[in-house]
Amino acid sequence: MPQETRTERLATWAANLRYGDIPDEVVQKTKDFFLDTLGCAIAGRHHPAVNAMAQFAVQMGPSNGKSELIDGALKFTTSPAFASLVNGAASHVVEQDDLHNRSIMHPATVIFPAALAVAQDLDSNGEEFITACVVGYEVGCRVGEFLGKSHYELTLKQRFHSTATGGVIGVAAATAHLLKLSAEQTLSAIGTAGTQAAGLWQFLMDATHSKQVHTGKACFDGIFAAYSARDGLLGPADILEGPKAMGVALVPGDTHPEAIDENLGRDFEVSRSSFKWHASCRHTHPSVDALLSLMKKKSVMFDDIESITTRTYQAAVNVLGLSGRGETVHQSKFSMGFVLAIAAKKGHAMITDFTEDDLNDGSLRDFQNRVTMELDSDIDRAFPEKWKGTVIVTCKSGQKFSEEEIERKTRTLATYGGFTDTSKVDLIIKRAWNLEHEKNLQGFVF
Amino acid sequence: MPQETRTERLATWAANLRYGDIPDEVVQKTKDFFLDTLGCAIAGRHHPAVNAMAQFAVQMGPSNGKSELIDGALKFTTSPAFASLVNGAASHVVEQDDLHNRSIMHPATVIFPAALAVAQDLDSNGEEFITACVVGYEVGCRVGEFLGKSHYELTLKQRFHSTATGGVIGVAAATAHLLKLSAEQTLSAIGTAGTQAAGLWQFLMDATHSKQVHTGKACFDGIFAAYSARDGLLGPADILEGPKAMGVALVPGDTHPEAIDENLGRDFEVSRSSFKWHASCRHTHPSVDALLSLMKKKSVMFDDIESITTRTYQAAVNVLGLSGRGETVHQSKFSMGFVLAIAAKKGHAMITDFTEDDLNDGSLRDFQNRVTMELDSDIDRAFPEKWKGTVIVTCKSGQKFSEEEIERKTRTLATYGGFTDTSKVDLIIKRAWNLEHEKNLQGFVF
Numbered sequence: 001m002p003q004e005t006r007t008e009r010l011a012t013w014a015a016n017l018r019y020g021d022i023p024d025e026v027v028q029k030t031k032d033f034f035l036d037t038l039g040c041a042i043a044g045r046h047h048p049a050v051n052a053m054a055q056f057a058v059q060m061g062p063s064n065g066k067s068e069l070i071d072g073a074l075k076f077t078t079s080p081a082f083a084s085l086v087n088g089a090a091s092h093v094v095e096q097d098d099l100h101n102r103s104i105m106h107p108a109t110v111i112f113p114a115a116l117a118v119a120q121d122l123d124s125n126g127e128e129f130i131t132a133c134v135v136g137y138e139v140g141c142r143v144g145e146f147l148g149k150s151h152y153e154l155t156l157k158q159r160f161h162s163t164a165t166g167g168v169i170g171v172a173a174a175t176a177h178l179l180k181l182s183a184e185q186t187l188s189a190i191g192t193a194g195t196q197a198a199g200l201w202q203f204l205m206d207a208t209h210s211k212q213v214h215t216g217k218a219c220f221d222g223i224f225a226a227y228s229a230r231d232g233l234l235g236p237a238d239i240l241e242g243p244k245a246m247g248v249a250l251v252p253g254d255t256h257p258e259a260i261d262e263n264l265g266r267d268f269e270v271s272r273s274s275f276k277w278h279a280s281c282r283h284t285h286p287s288v289d290a291l292l293s294l295m296k297k298k299s300v301m302f303d304d305i306e307s308i309t310t311r312t313y314q315a316a317v318n319v320l321g322l323s324g325r326g327e328t329v330h331q332s333k334f335s336m337g338f339v340l341a342i343a344a345k346k347g348h349a350m351i352t353d354f355t356e357d358d359l360n361d362g363s364l365r366d367f368q369n370r371v372t373m374e375l376d377s378d379i380d381r382a383f384p385e386k387w388k389g390t391v392i393v394t395c396k397s398g399q400k401f402s403e404e405e406i407e408r409k410t411r412t413l414a415t416y417g418g419f420t421d422t423s424k425v426d427l428i429i430k431r432a433w434n435l436e437h438e439k440n441l442q443g444f445v446f
Numbered sequence: 447m448p449q450e451t452r453t454e455r456l457a458t459w460a461a462n463l464r465y466g467d468i469p470d471e472v473v474q475k476t477k478d479f480f481l482d483t484l485g486c487a488i489a490g491r492h493h494p495a496v497n498a499m500a501q502f503a504v505q506m507g508p509s510n511g512k513s514e515l516i517d518g519a520l521k522f523t524t525s526p527a528f529a530s531l532v533n534g535a536a537s538h539v540v541e542q543d544d545l546h547n548r549s550i551m552h553p554a555t556v557i558f559p560a561a562l563a564v565a566q567d568l569d570s571n572g573e574e575f576i577t578a579c580v581v582g583y584e585v586g587c588r589v590g591e592f593l594g595k596s597h598y599e600l601t602l603k604q605r606f607h608s609t610a611t612g613g614v615i616g617v618a619a620a621t622a623h624l625l626k627l628s629a630e631q632t633l634s635a636i637g638t639a640g641t642q643a644a645g646l647w648q649f650l651m652d653a654t655h656s657k658q659v660h661t662g663k664a665c666f667d668g669i670f671a672a673y674s675a676r677d678g679l680l681g682p683a684d685i686l687e688g689p690k691a692m693g694v695a696l697v698p699g700d701t702h703p704e705a706i707d708e709n710l711g712r713d714f715e716v717s718r719s720s721f722k723w724h725a726s727c728r729h730t731h732p733s734v735d736a737l738l739s740l741m742k743k744k745s746v747m748f749d750d751i752e753s754i755t756t757r758t759y760q761a762a763v764n765v766l767g768l769s770g771r772g773e774t775v776h777q778s779k780f781s782m783g784f785v786l787a788i789a790a791k792k793g794h795a796m797i798t799d800f801t802e803d804d805l806n807d808g809s810l811r812d813f814q815n816r817v818t819m820e821l822d823s824d825i826d827r828a829f830p831e832k833w834k835g836t837v838i839v840t841c842k843s844g845q846k847f848s849e850e851e852i853e854r855k856t857r858t859l860a861t862y863g864g865f866t867d868t869s870k871v872d873l874i875i876k877r878a879w880n881l882e883h884e885k886n887l888q889g890f891v892f
Contacts, residue, residue: 048679049679052677053679061525062506079506157690195656195660198641202684203681205688209681210638210641213674224663228502232494233495235656236651237654242651244603
């Protein structure tokens with residue numbers, strides 16, 4: 001009998017996880033991320049990419065499904081594949097979703113929209129939903145860690161958007177869990193998800209909309225993989241380590257096979273993900289944190305600063321070097337200089353801190369021009385295990401946010417997204433904190 | 447003003463092609479391939495992968511669309527994205543669809559199902575349909591040629607299923623043409639298609655169902671790209687040659703940029719594609735042709751043959767080396783030895799020539815064991831421009847099939863697929879030959 005592969009072990013674990021196996025703090029953090037993601041989806045629902053994808057859902061999908069679709073213009077229910085397509089796109093617009101360092105992934109923006117839509121379709125309860133999301137995080141992030149840094153970028157070139165390529169597999173596993181698939185069927189779902197893995201960084205060059213396409217399609221494709229596995233479609237068994245699989249075709253450098261199955265059931269990837277507080281690109285956060293900390297400690301004011309040199313890792317230089325001066329509000333969040341200017345002037349860099357007016361603020365633009373970015377080889381070697389920035393300060397991504405802070409962030413995002421009914425937001429928050437006792441997931445999106 | 451890119455030139459050409467610009471012989475060959483593909487779809491409609499994908503369409507899609515879905519069990523109309531998902535899978539099951547040498551692609555199995563479903567949705571007429579299919583072939587195959595041989599395989603390892611990765615872009619262009627998108631919107635559609643490009647060969651290792659997933663999803667994803675481009679979703683402009691685009695991320699060796707736009711409007715890729723006559727893997731065909739020709743010329747019979755050495759290119763050795771003895775009818779079509787045994791004994795290797803009984807035929811199995819396959823470096827260097835095999839005989843893939851031969855192949859495939867109503871097949875054939883005069887494309891699938 002052939003030896004069990006790492007991917008088989010991961011699929012078996014995913015199929016067999018029960019709610020009672022999950023530590024309390026992992027349940028709590030899953031609920032935190034879920035609420036955080038709802039806020040992100042509401043905040044992003046007016047984006048043109050989201051609207052175009054919602055139009056596609058209207059034209060190509062049914063209008064009588066049970067899954068709720070969030071969008072700036074439409075309010076309707078459809079099948080889970082289409083609801084998650086749109087919600088997965090919406091939740092990745094405002095760049096406020098979580099970050100899982102080791103995998104260089106934003107798992108929340110794919111796992112929650114997909115699991116929510118499927119749970120609504122299947123009438124799953126809160127415990128089942130939480131368990132499926134923990135499975136989705138675990139499988140998706142472990143795949144991302146397996147694919148590693150060179151999958152994300154190599155030799156100064158971005159390659160794959162790992163949130164999508166690892167994410168589609170996490171979605172498949174979460175969906176398979178809600179569908180109560182066997183370990184064998186779950187393995188098929190993982191295989192079919194992996195052979196669809198896609199998502200390139202070319203959109204960074206001209207600020208086009210693929211980022212939302214990648215997360216929305218990761219949801220759709222992962223759901224396709226799991227539902228069709230249930231109905232008899234066979235996926236390749238060893239889609240990670242096989243001789244013609246993802247590790248060979250999508251990873252130009254080293255893979256990390258041990259990440260697939262080491263400490264399964266003891267470590268939980270949910271615990272390793274972190275909230276995103278600043279509204280700018282995640283690669284600016286270590287520098288923002290360092291700057292704000294320094295300014296506070298030394299009582300330095302915005303006008304006192306002559307110039308700043310940030311020292312960072314290669315991936316940050318690559319991504320942030322592309323957006324130039326930042327001509328739009330969106331692009332400005334990818335300019336290290338502009339982001340530090342905002343943070344220094346306003347004391348934080350939240351979503352409402354980046355405005356059209358700021359783009360024409362001479363003092364911010366002057367400050368921006370005095371910021372230079374340098375590659376630091378020590379910091380680069382530590383990436384992606386640690387996301388460090390500037391001269392001395394270590395990444396604070398692991399810091400603990402209180403429930404109160406998450407609630408405040410959610411309310412800010414909901415306001416930004418034009419959600420005026422605050423009693424509705426109150427209800428969503430209350431239900432999220434009580435998630436494990438919820439009978440079903442209906443009514444979470446609108 | 448920045449210089450126009452090759453991809454922009456291709457998109458502009460695709461948006462502006464008119465029926466009157468297409469040479470008569472290209473129109474005729476497009477009609478030939480269309481009929482050929484319908485036969486393939488009927489023949490493949492009972493496959494479990496097709497049935498599972500049809501179930502997904504039923505559960506996730508609408509039941510009141512205008513596009514016809516072919517399947518062994520269901521007869522219903524749905525939205526074009528779902529109809530093409532299923533029909534694109536069905537037409538790639540029996541390995542009888544066309545081959546475009548230079549791109550190592552099977553364009554028909556993605557272009558026709560997608561364009562047909564969209565044409566049915568939009569009430570396009572025959573001329574519009576033919577024009578869109580010519581656009582789809584041109585764009586898809588040129589992308590495949592750009593990506594080149596190393597995208598398909600490198601250093602003894604298969605990488606990407608180029609029918610899917612080039613195909614999704616061809617589908618986007620064909621759909622964009624039917625939607626009458628501008629050149630700029632077509633470029634967006636191409637960009638969004640390219641960032642979704644996926645499809646790995648791992649399924650060859652365990653005979654699972656990804657091959658059909660790849661073609662079906664290429665249809666779905668390409669349609670998504672074009673419809674969402676119409677509704678305002680922006681795709682990256684230079685998804686082929688850009689610094690973070692397909693050429694960088696998906697091609698480990700050399701790309702062929704000139705293939706993107708050289709001789710646009712003068713050469714037509716439709717003319718370069720060839721019919722598949724034998725029912726076995728395309729990589730066996732040069733050897734089958736050579737063997738049958740030799741046997742005829744020298745009056746050699748099955749029992750006269752002591753042993754055979756086939757000399758071929760690396761990609762053939764890789765693909766054919768995997769299936770071992772060929773335990774199933776499907777796998778047996780990937781065994782060089784078994785395929786040559788069938789051809790030698792029966793005088794051809796058509797779809798009805800491979801049966802369960804043959805798997806247990808001792809004389810065929812003995813013959814199989816006497817066939818050895820060798821890598822020929824001259825033949826390998828010529829690949830994929832020319833697909834040569836055995837000792838002396840050049841690939842006959844460019845040979846001309848008569849209308850009569852295509853009709854016979856279509857009837858054989860329809861019979862294999864359980865299509866008992868021969869008057870319906872007659873009607874499909876008649877309409878295909880009259881395609882440019884058809885008012886709409888309704889009724890082609892059932």
